[in-house]
Amino acid sequence: MAVRDRVTAHRKRLRAKGLRPVQIWVPDVRGDDFAAEAQRQARAVARASAKSDDQDFVEAISEPWDE
Numbered sequence: 001m002a003v004r005d006r007v008t009a010h011r012k013r014l015r016a017k018g019l020r021p022v023q024i025w026v027p028d029v030r031g032d033d034f035a036a037e038a039q040r041q042a043r044a045v046a047r048a049s050a051k052s053d054d055q056d057f058v059e060a061i062s063e064p065w066d067e
Contacts (some may be wrong), residue, residue, distance in 0.1 A: 027034055
C-alpha cells in the first residue's frame with residue numbers, strides 16, 4: 001500500500017471517530033526577526049512602570065495559587 005493510501009485510510013479512521021484535522025501556524029522562533037522582536041518587547045516591559053492600573057486589575061481578579 002502506498003504512503004498516500006495509508007495516510008488517506010488513517011485520516012478516514014480519525015474522521016470516523018469524530019475528529020477533524022486542524023492546521024495552525026506559529027512564529028518561527030529560530031529566525032532573527034523573532035529574536036529581535038522578543039528583545040524589543042522585553043525592553044518595553046523593563047521600561048514600563050512597575051505599578052499600573054492594568055496590574056491592579058489583574059491582581060483584583062486573580063486567585064492565589066497554592067504552592
